[in-house]
Amino acid sequence: MPLVILLVLAACEREHHATFEDPLHAHGIKLPPVEPGLPVPAPAETRGFPVPPPPFSPGIFPCSRCHVGGEPVPDPRPAMPHGKHLARDMECADCHGKDPKVPEAKVCFECHEDLAKEPQAVQAYFAAVKTADGGYALQRRVKTRDVIPNHAGHAKAGVACATCHGEPADAPFAKEKSVAWMARCVACHEERKAPASCETCHKEIREPQHKDVVLHHAEGHHCLDCHHEGDRDYLRLANGQKVPFEESYRVCGQCHGPNLRDWKQGLHGKRTGMWDGERQYLLCVHCHRNPHAPRFPSMVPDPPPARPEDIR
Amino acid sequence: MSDFTPLPRSPSPDRRGFLKKVVASAAIATSAGCRQALEEFMKKSLREMSRAEVKDVLQKHEAEYKAKFGREVEVFATPAREGVLFGYGLDLSRCNGNRKCVTACVKENNQSRGSDDAPHNNPIQWIRVLEMEKDKGISFEHANPYYNPKEVPEEGKFYLPVQCQQCENPPCVKVCPVGATWAERDGIVVIDYDWCIGCRCCMSACPYGARSFNWAEPNLPSDQVNPNTHVLGNRPRPRGVVEKCTFCIQRTRAGRYPACLEACPTGARKFGNLLDPNSEIRRLLEEKRVFVLKEELNTRPKFFYFYG
Incomplete structure (x- = not known):
């Protein structure tokens, strides 16, 4: 099993x-x-x-x-070398902020002030994430269009960043263990008695055809x-x-x-x-029409028969 | 043969010959319409007719309906099939009292529609859905066929549709003074509308209230006529005859399910051949605990109720 x-x-x-x-x-x-x-x-x-x-x-x-x-489908751009940063006693929040998100490039340039003086590897990284209009877009490895990660809520519940994102490393870790895969989310939510219904995490993606899916049947599945x-x-x-x-x-x-x-x-x-x-x-x-709510619905009855006194 | 002396002819004509002559002369003397009426009056019961005579009757009915409704109505006399005995099952735990079966039945079987605009208002329904209270169980004293809430099923209520139970021992057939109603070989109790005299003895004999009487000319708009009819079933009825459910004889003898079964949105209705061990109705009798209404009357219905 x-x-x-x-x-x-x-x-x-x-x-x-x-x-x-x-x-x-x-x-x-x-x-x-x-x-x-x-x-x-x-x-x-x-x-x-x-x-x-x-x-x-x-x-x-x-x-x-x-x-x-x-x-x-792999993102062709190189991964940001997290391990090197953490080795310098940096915290996640230093770059990602208190309400964590993928930082904008200007956060990088607070330390990497002059790109021309940086080592070859750093220059190569920024060259790779350079956009057509001359700006820089840092890679979003954790792109899940349907899940809104509630970072504040997780932080409040005492969930460390690494619980979901894994220990950051220099290797392209995202592929192996970065994202909070759904099965892991569900297991963790159930263990911590946190709400584990679809709506808890999937708020945005609800495609039009899924918006009406409400499970009134085998709840908990x-x-x-x-x-x-x-x-x-x-x-x-x-x-x-x-x-x-x-x-x-x-x-x-x-x-x-x-x-x-x-x-x-x-x-x-x-x-x-x-x-x-x-x-x-x-x-x-x-x-039973809707397998997500299969209870047979109430119906409007067809008209009743005529009473004998109404027959003429 | 020399001593053979023929009997002298009776001086007075015998009764039968006299009547024949009277009828014949009257028929010649009277108009064509009158003759038709006379023939109609003198014709035999459908059961006694030869095949050719039945065919003749069917054609007459078809012509009559074409004139009346302005459209083709086919009247069949499909006989019972060998090795077939129809049985019906109804799952009381599924029925939610929506009366879709009643509506479908009225439509399929050309019953008289209720209408306040018509000169007469004598709506007829072959299926009567009884609302009963769960506390009281199946109790006909506390049954209400006129229930009309906004939505069914209602809390604490259950619904028991009743229609002709197609008894093996039908009391209605026993009491008919003219033999206008009888059980066919496939178990369907039918009525010869041309032979029915409208005395309504059968209605009072039926313990299930399954029979209805056409007090007035049925109100059947021509655009609502079901043109697929059986002479003993859903062909348009005249005024003054009794009618009832025939398990949709026009459909079931052609191999189809009855209309009420196909209309039921809850799938509460089951139908099949009692003599076929693999039929749905036989599986039902073998698998489920079934009961019949008013078993103590020994009518032996072929309409079985069960809780699925």
């Missing part, structure tokens, strides 16, 4: 690193084309009868369009408990197995076993068509 958790954490890290700020333009990543109405395979449990495309499925708008998977961490066009079982959205009932059935059993026999859920021939199976999400 710990191995599985480790694997999941590793996958989460990889996945989350991929959500750099504006991954589309900054890194020249081309989006896969939108293909409306992808063919829906018939799940094994429906005896070969087709199911209508489930709502929320990636058929119309693949999740992978935004959640770009795979290896992180996280997105990636059901969504496949490496490939967002798929769901996942507890054992990590990839499951297409058309077989989402397998995900639901992990907890709702008796209902899954009844559904397979046609005792739970709805089927339309022929009682003795081709019929259409509806998936859990067709009736």
